Structure formats: structure tokens, C-alpha cells
Amino acid sequence: MGGRRTSREPSKVSYYAVLVALSFFALTPLVVLGFNALKTSAELGRNPLGPPLSPDFSNFPKAWELGNFTVTMRNSAIITAGTVIGVCIIAGMAAYALSRLDLPGGNGVLFSLFVGSAVPFQLFLVPLFFLWSRLQLTNTLIGIIIIYWAIYSPFATLLLRSYLVALPRDFEDAARIDGANEFQVLTRVVLPLAWPGFLTVALVSGLAAWNEFFFAVTFIQDDNLKPIATSFLSFQSQFSRDWGLTSAAGLFMILPVIVLFLILQRRFIEGLASGGLKG
Amino acid sequence: MPAEQPELKVPEERAASTERPSRKRAGRTPRQRRRTIMAWAFMLPLVIVNVIVIVGPAIATVYYSFTEWSGIGPAEFVGLQNYRQMLTSGEFYGALLHNVIWIAIFLTVPIAMGLLGAFLLSQITRFQMLFRVVYFIPFVIASVVNASIWENLLDPERGIGPALASIGLPYLDGVAFFGDQRLALPSVAFVDNWHWWGFVLVLFLTAMQSVDRDLYDAAKVDGASRWHQFRHVTIPGIRPTLVFVMLMTIIWSLLVFDYIYILTQGGPAGATEVVATLMYKEAFARFEAGYAAALGLGMSFVSGLIVLVFLYLRRRGWEI
Secondary structure, three states: OOOHHHHHOOHHHHHHHHHHHHHHHHHHHHHHHHHHHOOOHHHHHHOOOOOOOOOOOOHHHHHHHHOOHHHHHHHHHHHHHHHHHHHHHHHHHHHHHHHHOOOOOHHHHHHHHHHHOOOOHHHOHHHHHHHHHHOOOOOOHHHHHHHHHHHHHHHHHHHHHHHHHHOOOHHHHHHHHOOOOHHHHHHHHHHHHHHHHHHHHHHHHHHHHHHOOHHHHHHOOOOOOOOHHHHHHHHHHHOOOOHHHHHHHHHHHHHHHHHHHHHOHHHHHHHHHHOOOOO | OOOOOOOOOOOHHHHHHHOOHHHHHOOOOHHHHHHHHHHHHHHHHHHHHHHHHHHHHHHHHHHHOOEEOOOOOOOEEOOOHHHHHHHOOHHHHHHHHHHHHHHHHHHHHHHHHHHHHHHHHHHOOOOHHHHHHHHHHHHHOOHHHHHHHHHHHOOOOOOHHHHHHHOOOHHHOOOOOOOOOOOHHHHHHHHHHHHHHHHHHHHHHHHHHOOOHHHHHHHHHOOOOHHHHHHHHHHHHOHHHHHHHHHHHHHHHHHOOHHHHHHOOOOOOOOOOOHHHHHHHHHHOOOOHHHHHHHHHHHHHHHHHHHHHHHHHHHOOOOO
């Protein structure tokens, strides 16, 4: 001890103690999930929470097979990719109009985007469902993708607009003087500069589409078209007694997300914290 | 770009900088007209999907809420009958009470955890990023997987309860968290909160990091304790974010659906029924789509009203 620095430090030990305790609360359930995916039913009976004493990987192929993950992974991948591409195009164009093309009534549009990104599903679900069944868009992947376009684009537009507003216009003006048309300005000048914004929007809307449960369970009943979220729910209720199996299936769904999150966490956090997307 | 702070600002102040007012009123040349057309053309995809998916059906909700409609076939106009039914239904008030309890839980537990964690985190430098990432991880976990994890951990026969009993702490042994009428609602809220509080913490942390350091130094010179610094520097400093989170908490709690539907479907015996699950049942299990529309519109109206009251009070100069 001794010295001013160290004499002030000890008070922080209690801070770290609380922060570590909160970390345990956040991570322990996930660690147990990982542990239990590696246990046989027999070991789960003896050792339901601890680390696996003899790790066993048979749950993974079994869960993949029984949960039809080849199909549901494909469905979720299509839905996520379709959502991300569509939202980037739709929101990118709108944000460009709002920040660069002197849209008349821009403030009114901005305000309606704020409202639009916060409209509760309660307000439009019932007629939408019956409209979609009449248009035969229920039980289709494109049907659910269009819904995600609509509900994620307003927020994405606002986020992209704030990126574009911060970009200097000089490069674009230079390109226009050189005879580029608006489309060329957008694709050759603005997009290469605004890609961090698009990456953030892609991550947030992709995560939302991958995890989304409510519209998926309402609009897709066909087992061959279900995304992972809803097929996992039926898997979970069907095999609820087999904790190892459901843990392995859960890992299939969350591992890609966790890995991507750890790689790009700054962008994820920034994007999610700026949007009003309720998880 | 710094994370745009969610302060419910009406977007005037930033939009102003992007517009070129000189052009707006001046005589319109063909070139400007072309730009305007081009601008709307770029907005078109957004407008189209939003009209089809949200605006159109939302207007239809208003209409159907005045009808008797099963979802298929023609709707029969019945005036205010659905609303009368809603306001005299014990089921509705029971569900609404659960929403209110949900609001009370989420206005306290995650906000207290978030404030505590964010304040402690803002006071340290080492491992700050690591903690932030750790707390945020549950927020990116899918709701169905989160629910499954806790269904297992809170299982009366093989979860935490029996495990604690085996080391001499029998208090939770055999407790059916999701099966007990009194425990089901707080248990579902607990599971939802597990993925929620870390997100709230990160929002608060971001806000706290922009509080002027000098204010803390001044408080320290005055001999303020940590609690006093928290109470008189931190809280006022992050008030816009705090108010925003509380406002959103109220609205989201009025509309909550996912975790309840996944974990208990409103059961046991209606112990976790909220208005959103009730509405879902009316629309898709009882085929009372008209009544469901009235429920949905009613709840949307109430949450819209709360936002308007908030904006009105702020405009009147309330410091919130």
C-alpha cells in the first residue's frame, strides 16, 4: 500500500465484485446450455448443471436430424438474406432521398418514419393476416420477408439517413459536374462511403429477422417453410424431457449469432442502441 | 458515428441542416421538378411496403373494430358493440391488470440493475469493454432459445431448485415456476428480463459516458459521496435516456407478447394472460377478428396517448 493511487483503488474491488456477479447472471445460463448439449440423458440425470464429465457429441447430429435443421436453417438463411438485402435497398434509397434529393415535406416524412418504426403489431396484425391469406402469401417465405421489409425499413432509413447526413457532399458534387447521373452518384460515390451504415443496418435487421418469432409463428405453419425460431419451439415442446437434445438444437440457433456478435460487437451495440427494436 | 441517442426527439433540428431553403420557395425549374420526382421515386419502395403491410391494415383495423367478423367472409357492422364488450369483460380487465404488473416489474428491476451496473462500469476503466459485451450477449439470444434455457433451469425436477436442495438449500425444491398461478407471471417476467437488463445497462452506460467529467470532479471537491455523485450528477446527466427508457418500458409492457406466448400461452388458468395474448386468442382461436381488432386498436390507442401526453408535457416545458 502507500501512494495516493493505491489508497484510492481498494474501493473499486467491491465494484468489480458486483460487476462479476452480474456477469455470472448473464453468462451462467448460456454456459449450462453449452454443458448440457454435451451430456447424454444418463449423465444429465446424475449431473444436471455441472460441466460434462464425459463429453458426448451425439446430441448434435441427433438434434440436427430430428429438428429438420437442414430445411429450417435454409429457410432462416433465405428469410434473413432476403430481409437484409431488401431493407438495405429500400432504406438506402429512402435515406438517400431524405438526405440528398431535397425531398419536399422531408420533415413530415421523417416524423412518420419515427411513428412507423414504433407502430405496434396489434394495430395491423389481424387485417394483415387475412389480407395475406387472401393473397396466398401466408406459408410463403416471400410473404414473411415483405413483412420484415415493412417493419424494419423505417428504423433502418433513420439510421442510414444519419450516416448520410454526416458525409460531405463535395465528392458527389464533383461526380455530378463530371456528368454522373443520380444513380451513378449513388452507386459509385455514396455507397462506397456509407458502407459502415449499411453494415450496421444489415446486422440489426439480419439479427431481428433470424430471431423473429411472432410474425413467423403467425404466418408460417408449413413445417417445410418454418424458420428455425418457430421450428425450434415445436422441437422444444416435443422433446422437452430431453434437455441434452434441446440444448444442442438451441446452440444451432444461437452460435452463429454469438460468433458474429463477438466479431462485430461495436457495430451491433451501436445499431441496436440507436434503434427502437424491441428484442 | 456515435450511437444516436434515443431521446424521442422530433427530428426538426437535424433535418433543417440538410435542406436547402433557398431552393424550396424559389421558382421551380424543370431541373428541380425532376429532382423532386426523383426524390419521391427513391421513397417509393418504402412507401409501398409500408402502406401494404402497416398503414392499409391499420386503417382496416379501425373499420373491423366496429364489425362482427370471423376473419373470413363478410364483416357485419355492429357499431360500438366490440368496445362495449371489451369494457365490460372481466377477462379484459384481468389481462390489463397483468400488463400493469408487468409495467411495475419492468420499471423497477431492469432499470435498477441497469443503473447500478452502468454506474459501476462507468467508474472503472479496466475490462469495461469486456463487461459491456458480456452483459449484452443475452440481448442477441433468440427469445425461443432463452425461454427454453430457463424452462430447463427452472424445472421443478431437474433445475436449479433440486440442485440447491442437494447442497442443503431446499427452498426452491419442487417449485413449479411456470405452473404455479402466483409465480407464473413474475417467472415469465424474470426470463424476459434476463435478456433485457443488459441492453438497458448499455443504453445507460452510453449516456453516462457523455456526462461532463468536471461535474464529478466538482462534486468530489465538495466532498460528495459516491451515492451523492450518482444521485446529483449521474441521474440528472442521463435524464433524457432514463425518461426514454421508462416511456418505452411502459409502452412495450402494454404490448408485451413473445415470452408469455412462448412460455405459458397465458396460462395456467389465465394467470399470465395479457391483452396481446388475449387478442391473439380472439383472432386466431375464437375467430372473433372484429373483437380482436377492437382490442388491438384500444391498446395501440392507449400507448399512442401516453407518447402524446409525454410530448405535450415536454413541450409545455416540463423537465422530462
